[in-house]
Amino acid sequence: MAEKADTKARILDTAEKLFGINGFESVSLRDITTDASVNLAAVNYHFQSKDALIDAVIARRIEPLNARRLELLDAAGPNPALENILDAFLRPVYELQIASLIPLMGRVMSNPDMFVDRVFDKHLAPVGARFFAAFHAVLPGLPMADVAWRMHFSVGVMTHTLTWGRIYPRITNGLCSIDDREALLRRTIQFLAAGFRTPASNPIL
Amino acid sequence: MAEKADTKARILDTAEKLFGINGFESVSLRDITTDASVNLAAVNYHFQSKDALIDAVIARRIEPLNARRLELLDAAGPNPALENILDAFLRPVYELQIASLIPLMGRVMSNPDMFVDRVFDKHLAPVGARFFAAFHAVLPGLPMADVAWRMHFSVGVMTHTLTWGRIYPRITNGLCSIDDREALLRRTIQFLAAGFRTPASNPIL
DNA sequence: GTCTATAACGGGATAGAC
DNA sequence: GTCTATCCCGTTATAGAC
Numbered sequence A, B: 001m002a003e004k005a006d007t008k009a010r011i012l013d014t015a016e017k018l019f020g021i022n023g024f025e026s027v028s029l030r031d032i033t034t035d036a037s038v039n040l041a042a043v044n045y046h047f048q049s050k051d052a053l054i055d056a057v058i059a060r061r062i063e064p065l066n067a068r069r070l071e072l073l074d075a076a077g078p079n080p081a082l083e084n085i086l087d088a089f090l091r092p093v094y095e096l097q098i099a100s101l102i103p104l105m106g107r108v109m110s111n112p113d114m115f116v117d118r119v120f121d122k123h124l125a126p127v128g129a130r131f132f133a134a135f136h137a138v139l140p141g142l143p144m145a146d147v148a149w150r151m152h153f154s155v156g157v158m159t160h161t162l163t164w165g166r167i168y169p170r171i172t173n174g175l176c177s178i179d180d181r182e183a184l185l186r187r188t189i190q191f192l193a194a195g196f197r198t199p200a201s202n203p204i205l
Numbered sequence C: 001g002t003c004t005a006t007a008a009c010g011g012g013a014t015a016g017a018c
Numbered sequence D: 001g002t003c004t005a006t007c008c009c010g011t012t013a014t015a016g017a018c
Helices: A007-022 A029-036 A040-046 A050-075 A082-094 A101-109 A112-138 A144-164 A181-197 B007-022 B029-036 B040-046 B050-075 B082-094 B101-109 B112-138 B144-171 B181-197
Strands: none
Touching (some): A007 A029, A007 A040, A007 A101, A029 A040, A029 A050, A050 A101, A050 A112, A082 A112, A082 A144, A082 A181, A101 A144, A112 B144, A144 B144, A144 B181, A181 B181, B007 B029, B007 B040, B007 B050, B007 B101, B029 B040, B050 B082, B050 B101, B050 B112, B082 B112, B082 B144, B082 B181, B101 B112, B112 B144, B144 B181
C-alpha cells in the first residue's frame, strides 16, 4: 500500500519536520504521532525512546551529508582553494532538498549539550579533522588556534543562517531572502573566505 | 538580612543561571525554586507564569546591554571605523561579568521562535537599526542586502561562540580557550571586519 | 508486528492557611 | 509575602489484546 507507507518512515519524516520547526523539547511524541496518523505506542515500538528517535532522525541525514562533504572535498583535488574547501563544507547543507531538515540541522548545532555527546564525537569529529587539515594546508601561515577558531566562526554563520532562515525575511522587511540558495551560499563563502584570509591577530596590543 | 536577600531577586538570579546552562524548556520551576531555596509558589506570586519569568530574566539584562552598545558607538565619534562599530556591538556581550548570562544570551539568540515575538521586536530592532546605519555609512559601496546579511553572519558568530563557549576547549583538545575574553573579542572582530570589507558578490556567476 | 489502553511520573499553576 | 497541599494536564513508557 503506497498510501499507508511505512509507519517507521512516517514517524521519522514527521519527527524530522516537527523537530525542525519547534525544537526537540517542544515537540511531544503525541505531536508526532498525531501529525503522522500513527499510534502513540508505535514510536516506542519502532524506536526505544524519544531520545533514540532524535538520534535516528539525526543519523539518517548526517551521514550522507558528511559523505557528500568529503566527496566534494576530494573532487576539488589535492590542493583545493580556500573557497573550494568552504564550498565542500557548506554546500551539502545548503543544498538539502528536504526543507524540514535545514532548520533541524540548525537545531542540532544550536544545542551544545546534546550535540557533543550524541552528535559531535560520533558523526562530526572525523570529518571535522579532514577539513581542519585542508584549511591548515591552504593557509600555512595561520596558527592552528586561528584555524580552529575560524572554522568555529564558520559553523556559527552556517548554523545561524539555518536556524533563522525562515524568519530572516520578516525581520529585514524582505531585504534578505533565502529563496536563492546558490546566491546565499556565494555570499556566505565570500564573507568567510575573507575572514579566513585575514592575518592572525597579534597576541599583544 | 543580607543572607536571605530578596526572594524575587534570588529567583531571577537562579533562573538566569539555570536557563543559561540547560535552556528554557529543560529547566522546570521546581529546578529553579530548589536551587534558589525558595518555595515553588513564590514564582507564581512574584511573576505570573514561567513565560513571564523568562521575559523578566531577559529584559533585566538586555536593556543595559543595549545602552552600553549605543554608548560605545557614540563614543566612537561621528564616523566610526568598521572595527569600532563591531567592537561596540560585540564588546558589551563578551564583557559580561555575570558568567551565567553569556550562555543565556546564546540561548535567546538560538531560539528564533521565542526570539522574534518576545525579544527582537521589543528590545533589538531599534539598536539593530542604529548599527545597520553605522555599517552602511562606513561601507558606502556595499548594497544594503549585503550589509544586512553580514550583520546577520556576525550575530551568528557571536551567538555560536556564546552558546558553545563552555564546551569548545573540550572539542578542540584545549587548542581554543575562552578564558581571555579580550583576545577572543580581537580574533572575532578581525575575522568579521575582513568579511565585511570584501566586495559584494556578483549577482551572476 | 501493530495498536489500545493505561500506568507512572513530572510539569505548571492555584487555593487557601498562616 | 510565604508556604502546604493539591489539581490537572501532558509526558514517556509498557503490558497485553489483536
